[in-house]
Amino acid sequence: MLPTSLGPWLDYTINGLVIGNIYALLAVGLALIFGVSHLINFAHGSVYMVGAYIGWLCVTQLALPLPVTFVVVAAGCGLLGVVIERVGLRPLREAPRIAPLLATIGLSVVMDQTAQLLFSPDPRAPPTQLPAWRIAVGGGSIGALDLLIAGVGVGSAALLYGFLRFTRLGWAVRATALDRDAARQCGVDVDKVNRTVFAIASALGGVSGLLVGMYYNTIDPNMGFQAGLKGIVAQLIGGVGNVPGAIAGSLLLGLIESYGIALFGTSYRNLFAFVALIVILVLRPNGLFARARRLPPEPLTGTFIAPSRPVVLPRWAVWGLAAAALALPLAVRQPYLLQTLGNAWLFALLALSLTLVAGTVGQVSLGHAGLLAIGAYASALLTLDAGVPVLLAVPLAGLVAATLGTALVYPAFRLRGHYVSIATLAVGEIVTLVILNWESLTRGPIGVTGIPPLAVAGTPLVSGQWVYWVPLVVLLALAAVQSRLLDSHLGRTLRAIREDDIAARSYGVELDRYKALAFAVAGFVAGIGGALMAHFYSYINHETFPAPVSMLALTMVILGGLGNVAGAVLGAAVLVGLPELFRAAAEYRMLIYGIVLLLLIRFRPQGLLGTV
Amino acid sequence: MTSQPGKPLLEVAGLTRRFGGLTAVNGLDLTVGEGELVSVIGPNGAGKTTLFNLIAGLDAPDAGAVAFDGRDVSGLPAERLAALGLARTFQHGRVFGNLSVLDNVLVGAHTRLRAVRPRPRLPLLGPLAELALALVRPAPVRAEEERLRAEALEIVALFGERLTPRLDQPAHSLSYANRRRLEIARALALRPRLLLLDEPTAGMNPTETAEMLAIIRSLKGRGLTILLIEHKLDLVMQLSDRVVVMDHGARIAEGLPAAVAADPAVIEAYLGHKAVGGLAEPDGAEPDGAGQGGGNQHGERPVVARAAR
Ligand SMILES: Nc1ncnc2c1ncn2[C@@H]1O[C@H](COP(=O)(O)OP(=O)(O)OP(=O)(O)O)[C@@H](O)[C@H]1O
Ligand SMILES: [Mg+2]
Numbered sequence: 001m002l003p004t005s006l007g008p009w010l011d012y013t014i015n016g017l018v019i020g021n022i023y024a025l026l027a028v029g030l031a032l033i034f035g036v037s038h039l040i041n042f043a044h045g046s047v048y049m050v051g052a053y054i055g056w057l058c059v060t061q062l063a064l065p066l067p068v069t070f071v072v073v074a075a076g077c078g079l080l081g082v083v084i085e086r087v088g089l090r091p092l093r094e095a096p097r098i099a100p101l102l103a104t105i106g107l108s109v110v111m112d113q114t115a116q117l118l119f120s121p122d123p124r125a126p127p128t129q130l131p132a133w134r135i136a137v138g139g140g141s142i143g144a145l146d147l148l149i150a151g152v153g154v155g156s157a158a159l160l161y162g163f164l165r166f167t168r169l170g171w172a173v174r175a176t177a178l179d180r181d182a183a184r185q186c187g188v189d190v191d192k193v194n195r196t197v198f199a200i201a202s203a204l205g206g207v208s209g210l211l212v213g214m215y216y217n218t219i220d221p222n223m224g225f226q227a228g229l230k231g232i233v234a235q236l237i238g239g240v241g242n243v244p245g246a247i248a249g250s251l252l253l254g255l256i257e258s259y260g261i262a263l264f265g266t267s268y269r270n271l272f273a274f275v276a277l278i279v280i281l282v283l284r285p286n287g288l289f290a291r292a293r294r295l296p297p298e299p300l301t302g303t304f305i306a307p308s309r310p311v312v313l314p315r316w317a318v319w320g321l322a323a324a325a326l327a328l329p330l331a332v333r334q335p336y337l338l339q340t341l342g343n344a345w346l347f348a349l350l351a352l353s354l355t356l357v358a359g360t361v362g363q364v365s366l367g368h369a370g371l372l373a374i375g376a377y378a379s380a381l382l383t384l385d386a387g388v389p390v391l392l393a394v395p396l397a398g399l400v401a402a403t404l405g406t407a408l409v410y411p412a413f414r415l416r417g418h419y420v421s422i423a424t425l426a427v428g429e430i431v432t433l434v435i436l437n438w439e440s441l442t443r444g445p446i447g448v449t450g451i452p453p454l455a456v457a458g459t460p461l462v463s464g465q466w467v468y469w470v471p472l473v474v475l476l477a478l479a480a481v482q483s484r485l486l487d488s489h490l491g492r493t494l495r496a497i498r499e500d501d502i503a504a505r506s507y508g509v510e511l512d513r514y515k516a517l518a519f520a521v522a523g524f525v526a527g528i529g530g531a532l533m534a535h536f537y538s539y540i541n542h543e544t545f546p547a548p549v550s551m552l553a554l555t556m557v558i559l560g561g562l563g564n565v566a567g568a569v570l571g572a573a574v575l576v577g578l579p580e581l582f583r584a585a586a587e588y589r590m591l592i593y594g595i596v597l598l599l600l601i602r603f604r605p606q607g608l609l610g611t612v
Numbered sequence: 613m614t615s616q617p618g619k620p621l622l623e624v625a626g627l628t629r630r631f632g633g634l635t636a637v638n639g640l641d642l643t644v645g646e647g648e649l650v651s652v653i654g655p656n657g658a659g660k661t662t663l664f665n666l667i668a669g670l671d672a673p674d675a676g677a678v679a680f681d682g683r684d685v686s687g688l689p690a691e692r693l694a695a696l697g698l699a700r701t702f703q704h705g706r707v708f709g710n711l712s713v714l715d716n717v718l719v720g721a722h723t724r725l726r727a728v729r730p731r732p733r734l735p736l737l738g739p740l741a742e743l744a745l746a747l748v749r750p751a752p753v754r755a756e757e758e759r760l761r762a763e764a765l766e767i768v769a770l771f772g773e774r775l776t777p778r779l780d781q782p783a784h785s786l787s788y789a790n791r792r793r794l795e796i797a798r799a800l801a802l803r804p805r806l807l808l809l810d811e812p813t814a815g816m817n818p819t820e821t822a823e824m825l826a827i828i829r830s831l832k833g834r835g836l837t838i839l840l841i842e843h844k845l846d847l848v849m850q851l852s853d854r855v856v857v858m859d860h861g862a863r864i865a866e867g868l869p870a871a872v873a874a875d876p877a878v879i880e881a882y883l884g885h886k887a888v889g890g891l892a893e894p895d896g897a898e899p900d901g902a903g904q905g906g907g908n909q910h911g912e913r914p915v916v917a918r919a920a921r
Contacts, residue, residue: 307710484747506699508695
């Protein structure tokens with residue numbers, strides 16, 4: 001459906017620029033924050049969502065006029081930014097570099113879930129207050145809202161420029177961004193700079209949320225996740241920490257998306273953004289506008305992971321616990337309990353997989369649920385469409401997830417620290433979007449139904465005990481394999497990469513090779529987990545393994561202790577099992593995970609059993 | 613592997629690296645013969661560490677070439693250079709904090725793993741074979757691991773009782789001086805043909821420095837080729853076969869230790885920079901990292917004058 005006349009293209013261009021403006025409001029804030037604190041703020045999308053809801057409250061509940069609404073949104077979100085900085089991040093300043101990254105993830109979960117509890121997960125439509133006229137421009141048209149958005153975008157940019165250029169505080173912000181330590185030595189109050197930057201960034205983010213709510217005429221508590229990611233993409237296109245670059249990157253991203261939709265249809269929209277992200281990360285990790293060979297923005301030294309002394313479980317205790325777990329169904333007969341624990345063991349496979357890449361190798365993957373999805377779809381489609389017996393399909397699915405997962409993340413292997421998290425997050429989203437769009441293979445949004453259960457000699461293993469035993473046995477076997485692996489030369493090699501990749505390289509460790517090995521093993525384990533889920537659930541679709549599952553897995557891993565095999569199992573048992581057993585209402589569960597994550601990072605970053 | 617003494621092992625020609633407007637290494641030439649110990653000295657910010665990074669493949673030069681054992685290795689990544697037998701320590705200490713002392717040393721021996729990393733190195737099969745061998749661990753793999761472990765213990769024993777009692781402790785629990793020792797132990801586990809030491813005694817007190825001097829001397833005695841960056845000129849004078857002096861990225865003098873110390877250009881460079889960090893203070897506060905440029909707060913006396921005495 002290629003439009004041939006010019007008019008629609010003009011509309012797509014206008015649309016792209018408008019969306020680009022909205023992204024720019026987000027990306028500029030992210031760039032400011034990165035500039036002064038070297039942090040990619042994963043909570044930024046949630047602030048944007050809060051902005052949208054404050055706007056909705058102002059308009060519908062308080063019947064405030066639009067200009068006042070803007071002021072209230074900016075002030076409210078600015079305040080929220082200050083609180084995030086003060087409560088969430090400042091206490092972590094001396095912590096290893098992984099901590100603030102995880103904290104912003106935890107904060108984002110807490111904000112999204114709180115909004116969901118307060119406003120229900122359903123979308124809401126903010127009433128529009130703008131006149132409905134549109135100006136016809138050469139076959140296309142521009143509406144009042146388009147002009148408003150453009151005006152807010154340009155106005156904010158001008159204000160920000162003025163602030164950075166002509167005020168003392170703005171000067172301090174620029175000095176801090178140039179060299180934090182030097183600025184501190186020159187008497188710049190770095191805390192104040194941080195606070196200011198968070199306030200400004202969050203105010204802009206909130207306004208962006210308000211505008212987007214008006215533009216699409218719908219808001220929902222989960223709108224921030226995608227938007228935050230888009231802001232990050234836009235910022236990376238322009239070069240992290242580069243404010244004008246962020247604006248240019250945003251406009252470019254808006255246009256890419258708008259033209260992409262014109263050419264391929266709406267459901268591909270996000271795919272373009274994420275593919276663009278991966279391409280940029282791989283080809284120009286410093287952004288499109290960076291001069292060649294700039295210094296890496298991350299310090300070359302400094303620990304990413306906290307020093308720790310892990311709890312070493314004695315051998316007999318491990319065997320004892322395993323035996324007790326295996327014997328449990330003989331003593332406990334409630335099917336509900338067994339099913340819950342069985343589900344916990346399935347998630348433990350995901351945690352086991354994630355603890356290898358995020359913990360042992362230090363590549364904090366935020367798209368790990370994508371591996372579950374690949375395994376689940378592989379096994380389901382192999383059994384249904386290729387007639388492969390279930391018992392064979394499950395290990396094959398593990399291999400598929402290992403291969404595909406490694407291949408998808410491979411381009412990101414050259415990245416370090418926070419960039420890995422962004423890239424894996426994007427890869428996870430790409431997997432979901434491909435599943436959604438590749439209808440001939442995956443059945444698209446309908447999902448896969450009637451997936452056959454696991455069966456041995458024609459007997460389906462569906463009763464309570466089997467739902468418990470099968471995942472447990474698989475888990476124990478794979479945990480044993482992983483422990484043996486960590487005990488070999490690979491264990492110390494992978495951990496050396498985590499501790500200091502530069503030093504590891506200097507001693508002949510080929511980073512790509514070992515990261516690939518770790519991702520392959522992790523993909524296999526998670527793929528098996530996903531396959532088992534598919535056969536137990538009997539129905540899967542693209543939303544069965546959403547992004548929050550990745551966050552849940554990360555919380556499990558941190559709870560147990562990074563890289564810690566026993567810890568991963570413990571983390572899964574605690575986080576999946578306990579809420580269920582205490583019958584905590586399902587809607588509070590993600591909130592609890594977010595709070596657990598934040599508390600852990602603050603008070604016990606090494607987790608219960610310690611980093612291995 | 614046997615070559616007659618004096619044959620150049622490392623040849624650096626016209627090496628240049630710029631950071632923005634600053635030329636950290638400027639057309640540098642340097643040769644290190646087999647079995648030789650060459651020291652690189654120069655004021656803070658002279659470009660010594662940058663030179664090491666370029667030689668070791670951690671950074672890429674803007675111009676110039678590096679040859680190792682007669683082979684052009686310019687642009688080879690660090691991991692390949694390690695495999696060729698080049699080991700280096702880091703000025704600020706980069707041990708693997710959460711790994712035990714023993715594991716740190718064993719990572720140093722990574723390039724020497726043969727049984728578990730079979731050759732030829734096939735692209736996809738190689739890693740998979742390595743994975744399988746690590747899991748199954750047949751007898752040759754176990755034997756190799758045992759052998760390397762035994763050797764690691766021997767290397768650690770070079771440092772007397774400093775590291776041996778702490779073999780199983782995580783490296784982050786070690787004292788600063790012990791971390792420096794561990795770095796050297798890790799480098800020795802590679803069985804290097806060329807060892808680059810970046811300020812091995814930074815942060816050490818006189819006793820510890822003397823101990824380190826004895827260790828470096830014994831390594832030299834075993835025929836190891838060493839390129840040494842050091843601010844403590846007493847040590848440089850005692851150990852070096854040859855000294856290269858750098859300032860502003862360029863080589864300003866080269867020759868026998870005594871000759872270099874008397875060279876007016878060298879004295880001028882040091883006087884111009886007032887002094888060299890870390891040197892004049894026996895308690896050895898660590899010299900400031902890259903980025904602090906030439907100025908420094910330690911040490912009042914011109915070092916060369918002192919060393920020449
Ligand atoms: N990655 C980098 N980016 C920008 N400038 C750098 C970088 N690394 C080093 N420099 C600069 O290059 C110059 C040389 O630094 P280098 O660390 O090589 O000096 P050095 O001789 O090792 O000094 P020191 O005795 O203090 O260790 C310094 O001015 C430093 O600021
Ligand atoms: Mg140096």
